[in-house]
Amino acid sequence: MTELPTALRSAGRVLVAVVGLIVIGSACTGSTPHVARPSVRSATPGAAGGGDVLFPALGNGGYDVSHYALDLDYVPETNHLKGTATITARATQGLSRFNLDLAGLTVRTVVVNGVGAHFTLKKNELTLTPKRPIRSGRTFKAVVEYGGTPKMFEGSDGSIEGWIETDDGSTALGQPSGSMTWFPGNHHPSDKATYDITVSVPKDEDGDPYDVVSNGKLVKEEDRDNRVSRRWHAKEPMASYLANVSVGYFEIHKGWTSDDLPVYVAIDPDEAEAAEDAKDLEPEVIDWAIENFGPYPFSTVGAIIDHLPGLDYALETQTKPYFYEAPEETLLVHELAHQWFGNSVTPRAWKDMWLNEGLATYAEWLWQEDQEGKPAQKTFEEYYDGTHPDSGGIWSFPPADPPSGARVSDAPVYGRGAMVMHKVRETVGDDTFYDILHTWTNRYRHRNADTQKFIALCEEKTGKDLSEVFETWLFNAKKPVST
Template identity: 70%
Template sequence: MGDRLFPTLGNGGYDVVHYGLTLDYVPETNRLKGTAVITARATQDLSRFDLDLSGLRVRTATVQGAKAQVARRDDEVLVTPAKAVGNGDVFKTVVTYDGIPRTLKGDDGGLEGWIETDDGSTALGEPTGSMTWFPGNHHPSDKATYDMTVTVPKDEDGDPYDVVSNGRLITEKDKGETVTRHWRTDEPMASYLAHVSVGYFEIHKGWTDDDLPVYVAIDPDESDAAADVPDVLPRIVDWASERFGPYPFSSTGAVVDHLPGLDYALETQTKPYFDEAPDEALIVHELAHQWFGNSVTPRRWKDMWLSEGLATYAEWLWEEGHGGRSTDEIFEDFYDGTDDESKGIWAFPPADPPSAGRVSDPPVYGRGAMVMHKVRNAVGDKTFFGILRTWTREHRYGNADTRQFIALCEEKSGKDLTGLFGTWLFGERKPPRM
C-alpha cells in the first residue's frame, strides 16, 4: 500500500468489499479454526495477489470456486488463482485456516492481536493485530463490511460463553454443546477496528434518545465499577451527535472486559473495548472515534492525528461542558506541561510520526488536540463546528488525510491557515507563547 510507517501492511491490486468470517474457537485450548470468504474488486489485472496473515496455517484456498496455489512469505499469503483475475472484476476468495492465534507485542510495548483473558479471549487490531486471526488486506485505506459467525463450545459446567463483536447481533443459536452467534457490520470498517470478545459478560441492552440500539457487555469482575456505563454511554452518543453530526452507524455499545496489564482501550467499531471500567473522559474519547477514525478513517497511518487529536479534543469539549476546565484552560495546561497527559507532546510533529512504534505517542493525541483548538480560535465556533460536521458528512465511511482537512478548514473559513498549521501541526519545536 506504500505506507511509510508500515511498509509491509496491506496489499495493492484489489479492494475488499466484504469479509465473511466463520470462526470455531475453543477457549480451553485457545485453538481457532476459520473460513474467510473475501469478496474483492480487482484494481488491476491479477495473476497473483497477497493477503496479510500472521502465524496461522492456511489449509486451502480457492478463487472463484477453483483451487488456488498458496505460498507463505513471513506475514504474507501469496495466492495464485487458476485463472487470472481481470481489472475491474469482482472475485471471491475462500481461505480455510487454523492454529493458535498469536499475541503480538508492538514497537511501543503494547499487546495486540488475539489476547487470552481469564475467561476466554479478545481480538484487538491496532495497528497490526487483526492479521493474527483472519487473512485480509490489513491497511486502514481498504475498508469493507463484515459478517462474523463465531461458534464456541459450552464450558465444562454446560454454561455458554458470550461472543461479542462489531455491529448487530443477527442470530444466536444454541446447538446443545455449542453456541453460535452471527454479528453483522453493515457499514465499511477498517480491519484494525474488527473485534471479537469471548468470555462471560453481563449484557445490557437499551436505546439512545434517537432510537439507536445500545449493546453493552460487562465482565462480572467489573460489574460494580462499570455500573453506570450503560446509562452514560447513550448520553455521550447524543451529546456527540449534536456537535459532530449524526451518529454514523446502525448500533452502538461497549465491551468492558477485565484484562489487568493491557493498559489501553480501543475504539473498535460500534462497541469500543475497555480493559477495565472506564471513566467518562475515556468513554467520550472512544465514542468520538466512531466519527473520527472509524467512519472517517485516516488514509495513512501518519494521518492518525486526525483521529486521536479530534477524539482528545472531544474530551476537552466534554470537560468544558460538564463543570470542568474550559478548553482555553486545558490548552494552557498542555502548553505549560501541567496537565497529566501533556508529557512528551513536543517530541515530534503530530502529522509526522518518526516510526511505526510512535503513531500512538503523546504528540498525536495532545498536540493534535491543541491544533484543533488553535483552528477553533482562528475561525470561530460556528465555522469550526461546521467544519467538523462537514468533515464527517463528506468523508462518511471513507478515508481522508491531512491535506484534505487543511483544505476544508481554509475553504470554510475563507482564511489562509498556512502559518497556523505550519507552526502547530508541522513545527519541529514548541512554539513561543503568542
Template identity: 70%
Template sequence: MKPHTVRGYRPRSAALGRLGWAPATALLLAMTTSCTGSAPPGNGGPKPGTAGVGDRLFPALGNGGYDVAHYGLTLDYVPETNRLKGTAVITARATQGLSRFNLDLSGLRVHTATVQGVKAQLHRDKDELLVTPAKTVKDGTIFKTVVTYDGTPRMRESGDGDLEGWIETDDGSTALGQPTGSTTWFPGNHHPSDKATYDIAITVPKDKDGAPYDVVSNGKLTTEEDKGETVTRHWRTEEPMASYLAHISVGYFEIDKVWTDDDLPVYVAIDPDESEGAADVKVLVPEIVGWASERFGPYPFSSTGAIVDHLPELDYALETQTKPYFGEAPDEALLVHELAHQWFGNSVTPRKWKDMWLSEGLATYAEWLWEEEQGDRNTNEVFSDFYDGTDTESEGIWAFPPADPPSGGRVSDPPVYGRGAMVVHKVREAVGDETFFDILRSWTRQHRHGNADTRQFIALCEDKSGKNLTELFDVWLFSKQKPSRM
C-alpha cells in the same frame, strides 16, 4: 485508542448458513467508499498485485491490485485450548489485471484457497500469503476468494509492552487490531485505506458446567443458535470498517440492551469483575452518543455500545467499531474519547497511518469539550495546561510533529493525541465557534464511511473559514519545535 492510566500517554435464533455474502447495498457501499493504494484500472495486462500499499510507516501492511468489499468470517474457537479454525470468504474488486495477489496473515496454518470456486496455488512469505488463481482475474472483476485456516492465533507485544492481536483473558480471549493485530486471526487487506463490511459467525463450545460463553463483536447480533454443546453467534457490520477495528471478545459478560432517545440500539457487555466500577457505562453511552451527535453530526452507525473486559494488564482502550473495548472500567473522559472515535477514525478513517492525528487529536479534543461542558476546565485552560506541561497527559507531546510520526511504532505516541488536540483548538480560535463546528460536521458528512487525509482537512478548514491557515498548520502541526505561544 487511549490509555487507561492517568499519567503521561503510553499509547499507542435462526440457523446460520455459510457466510461470504453481504446485502447488495452494503456490498456496493463498500466498493464505492473504500480506497486502496493499488494501481488504477486500465494498467495494461495482468500482473502480480503489490505487497503493501506504499504506507511509509507500515510498508508491509495492505496489498495492491484489489479492493475488498466484504469479509465473511466463519470461526470455531475453543477457549480452553486457544485454538481457532476459520473460513474467510473475501469478496473484492480487481483494480488491475491480477496474475497473483497477496493477503496479510500472521501465523496460523492455511489449508486451502480458492478463487472464483477454483483451487488456487499458495505460497507463504512470513506474514504474506501469496495467492495465484488458476485463471487471471480481469481488471474490474468482482471476485471471491475463500481461505480455510487454523491454529493458535498470536498475541503480539510491542517494544514498550503494549499487547495486540489475539489476547487470552482470564475467562476467554479478545482480539485487538491496532495497528497490525487483525492479521493474527483472519487473512485480508489489512490497511486502513481498504474498508469493508463484515459478517462474523463464531461458534464456541459450552464450558465444563454446560454454560455458554458470551461472544461479542462489531455491529448487530443477527442470529444466535444453541446446538446443545456449542453456541453460534452471527454479528453483522453493515457499514464499511477498517480491519484494525474488527473485534471479537469471548468470555462471561453481563449484557445490557437499551436504546437511545433516537431508537439507536445500545449493546453493553461488562465483565462481572468490573461491574461495580462500570455501573454507569450503560447510562453514559447513550448520553455521550447524543451529546456528540449534536456537535459532530449524526451518529454514523446502526448500533452502538461498549465492552468492558477484565484485562488490567492492557494499557489502552480501543475504538473497536460500534463497541469500544476497555480492559477495565473506564472513566468518563476515556468513554468520551473512544465514542468520539466512532465519528473520527471509524466513520472517517485516516487514509494513511501518518494521518492518525486526525483521529486521535479530534477524539482528544472531544474530551476537552466534554470537560468544559461539565463545568470543569474550559478548553483554553486545558490547552494552557498542555502547553505548560502541567496536564497529566502532556508529557512528550513535543517529541515530533503530530502529522509526521518517525516510525510505525510511534503512531500512538503523545504528540498524535495532545498536540493533535492543540492543533484543533488553534483552528477553533482562528475561525470562531460557528465555523469550527460547521467544519467538524462537514468533515464527518463529506467523508462518512470513507477515508480522508491531512491535506483534505486543511483544505476544508480554509474553505469554510475563507482564511489562509498555512502559518497555523505549519507552526502547530508540522513544526519540529515547540511553538511560541500565539
C-alpha cells in the same frame, strides 16, 4: 504494569510487534481508474505491500475488498481457532496473483472464483495464484480455510495486540497489525469493507455457554446441545484494525439512545459494579456527540468492558469500543468520539493518525467544557505549560509527521493534535469550527481522508489561508514562543 496516561491508554495505541516467529506483513493501495479492459496476458502480480510511510508492509495492492464473511470455530480451553474467510473484492489491475496478510496460522485450502488455487505462506504473506488470472475491474471471491493457535504481538513497551487470551476467553485487538493474527485480509486502513462474523464456541465444562460479542448488530443466535453460535453483521464499511471478537462471560445490557439507536453493552462480571456509571453514561455521551459532531455514523452503538489487567489501553473497535476495565468518563468520551473520527472518517495512511487522536482528545476537552465548566482554553494552557498530566513529550515531533511507526501513538499525536484543533477553533470562531466538524463527518462519512483534505476544508469554510496556524502547531516540531 504501570498504567499509561488517559490519552495514551486510548483507542489509537499503535504497537510495534516483536519480530520472532511472526513478522509484520504487507500494505494496501487505493483503487486505480479502469481505463481499458486488459487481456489476461497483461495480468501482473499485485503488490505485497502498499508503501505506507510508517508501515510499508501492511496491506496489499491490486484489489479492493468489499466484504469479509468470517466463519470461526474457537475453543477457549485450548485457544484453538479454525476459520473460513470468504473475501469479496474487485481487482484494480489485471492480477496474475495477489496477497493477503496472515500471521501465525496454518492455511489448509484456498479457492478463487470456485476453483482451487495455488498458495504459499511465507512470514505474513499469503500469496494466492488462481488458475486463471483475474481481469482488471472484475469482482472475485477468495475462500481461505485456516486454523491453529492464534498469536499476539508484544510491543517494545510491553503492550500487546492480536489475539489475546483473557481469564475467561479471549479478545482480538488489531491496531495496527493484530487483525492478521485471526483472519487473512488486506490489513491497511485505506481498504474498508463490510463484515459478517460468525463465531461458534463449545460450552464450558459445566455446560454453561460463553458470550460472543463482535462489531455491528447481532443477527443470529444459536444454542444447540453443547455449542453456542453468534453471527454479527457490520453493514457499514470498517477498517480491519477495528474488527473485534470477544469471547467470555459477560452481563449483556441492551437499551436505546434518545434517537432510537440500539445500545449493546457487554460487561465482565468482575467489572459490573465499577462499570455501572459508564453503562448509564454512554447514551448521554452519544447524544452529546451527535449535537457536536453530526449524525451518529453507524446503526448500533455499545461497548465491551472486559477484565484484562495485563492490558493498558482501550481501543475504538467499531460500534463497540473495547475497555480492559471500567473506563473513566473522559476515556469513554474519547473512544465514542472515535466512532466519528477514525472509524467513520478513517485515515488514508497511518501518519494521519493525529486526525483520529487529536479530534478524540479534543472531544474530551469539549466534554469537560460543556459538562464540568472547565474551558478548553484552560486545558490548552495546561498542555502548553506542561502542567497537564498527559502533556509530557508533546513537543518531541510534529503531530502530522511521526518519525516512525513506533511513535505514531506518542503524546504529540494526541495532545498536540488536540491543541491544533483548539487553535483552529480560536482562529475561525465557534460557529465555523463546528460547521467544519459537521462537514468533515458528513463529506467523508464511511470514507478515507487525510491531513490535506482537513486543511482544505478549514480554508474552504473560512475563505482564508490558514497555513500559518497549521505550520506553527501541526507541522513545526518546536514549541511556539507564545500561545
